[in-house]
Amino acid sequence: MTALPALDPTLTFEQGPIRPPSEARSLLLRFTRNCPWNKCKFCPVYKRRTFSRRSLEEIKADIDAAAEMRREILALSKAMGHGGDVSAEVVNRVFSTPTVSDAFRNVAGWLYYGTGNVFLQDANNLVMKPEVLAEALRYLREKLPEAKRVTTYARSSTAAQRSVEELTMLRKAGLDRVHVGLETGYDPLLKFMNKGVTAAKQIKGGQNIKAAGMELSEYVMPGLGGRKWWREHAVATAEVLNQINPDFIRLRTLRVPERIELHKDLVAGDFVKLSDDETAEEIRLFIATLEGITSTITSDHMMNLIETVGGKLPEDKPKMLAILDDYLALPDHERLLYRICRRMGRCREPRDIDRMGLRSDLESNLARIEASGHNADEVLNELADSMV
Ligand code: SF4
Structure with a gap:
């Protein structure tokens, strides 16, 4: 059996801390760092981090790295007999290679899900000179042909x-x-x-x-x-x-x-x-x-x-x-049960309680909270805050 091609452990590119929930299966590329405003009272994300612009050369080098990862992943797929298709087996192989970077895993996941979505980080890329941003976008489209929808925060x-x-x-x-x-x-x-x-x-x-x-x-x-x-x-x-x-x-x-x-x-x-x-x-x-x-x-x-x-x-x-x-x-008790369910990450809407057979479990959880002498509202509040 021929050896599978190695994945380059030195390949990486920069990524920022967050993305919108709708970009969970997107390729994440960082065009600027942090937030140029960074003063909103309710925002925890970029505090104590300084905003900086990335040069066009840096951004292009990151896109080149992502393109090289893509090439290696497609070569791996062919060597595994998958003909360039990034199947679950191929992506598992990448994920189980301990030496590859998180960015490498992001590219593999992106190819596997096949969304074609690319999210540009961080908080406000419209602050870039429009000509520079346009050039970076054109380069991205040229080097990563799977890119279908490109989005950013602003x-x-x-x-x-x-x-x-x-x-x-x-x-x-x-x-x-x-x-x-x-x-x-x-x-x-x-x-x-x-x-x-x-x-x-x-x-x-x-x-x-x-x-x-x-x-x-x-x-x-x-x-x-x-x-x-x-x-x-x-x-x-x-x-x-x-x-x-x-x-x-x-x-x-x-x-x-x-x-x-x-x-x-x-x-x-x-x-x-x-x-x-x-x-x-x-x-x-x-x-x-x-x-x-x-x-x-x-x-x-x-x-x-x-x-x-x-x-x-x-x-x-x-x-x-x-x-x-x-x-x-809903009666008070039902709303409380639902809030417990939601803050435990088990429900999306109130009817999930019975639809998913969770009622007796939730009643036990509520009884435990009450027996502990804690206020249920405070416990739920802390649980929700811990998710931020
Ligand atoms: S990231 Fe958005 S919400 Fe946070 S400080 Fe910057 S502008 Fe405000």
Whole structure:
């Protein structure tokens, strides 16, 4: 039997710390490092890390490394008799090779899943000079033929500064979708959270991206307004989105772990967190206020209480509101059981409890919490914060 070709242990490229949930099966390439703003009170991600730009040469060298990994993986597939198909057996072989880098494994997983999705890290690649970003995109498309959809994070304040012509050039160079952390459209709250943008700029940034023909995914943060501003947050955010009509509206509920700046406001009493049930009510008001748009809503984040609140506007709006109404109408004990189930990562929606036969197990868990003398709300809160 001929020996299989070796995988080069020196091959690697740089990757950043996060990606959107929808990019779980994407190739991750880092075009800039960290966040150029880095001041939002609720954001734990890039703290104590300095923003820096990567040169076009560095980015191209990373793409070259990814292309070489691809070549080695396809050669391995052929040598294993799979004819260039990256099957489970081929990807297992790569994953079980202890000397390969995490980036190598990412390329193997990407080829195996065959999504063709590439996510460009980190927080705001639109801050790059448009010509440099366009050149990097063209190079990526040339060297990695499997790349189908290329997406990135961006700040709406930067998108507002880019002309539609510049953004169109980026789309033509291969940037298909932009993920924007809108979080809220309520100006006093944007200011309090130090988001560094106004609602007017959020609208302009979003409209610019759409006018350039790119897909736009806007992240909204339920709970961000706290007790003081939950209504204003829900209504103003929906009104901003009504003027943008993004392709996707993604919910990602606020958590306040100790390491974020907002925690100081929480301790000082300047910010009061919403309960899970109050957050469900806020989301209901938010969705009810969305009008005249055709966005798809998703709740595919572990922080969210009910993952199945999602669908296409306008037709699925009644269904989404009904899911929230049904939850809010449950007896206290049922809501508590569901919250335990959700925070343990076992349920996506309340009916999963009986559908998956989890009731007696959840009752035992609740009894254990109560017997320990701990407050169930506090335990669930800690569990949820530990996921951030
Ligand atoms: S702009 Fe985004 S990544 Fe940067 S600090 Fe704010 S939320 Fe975090």
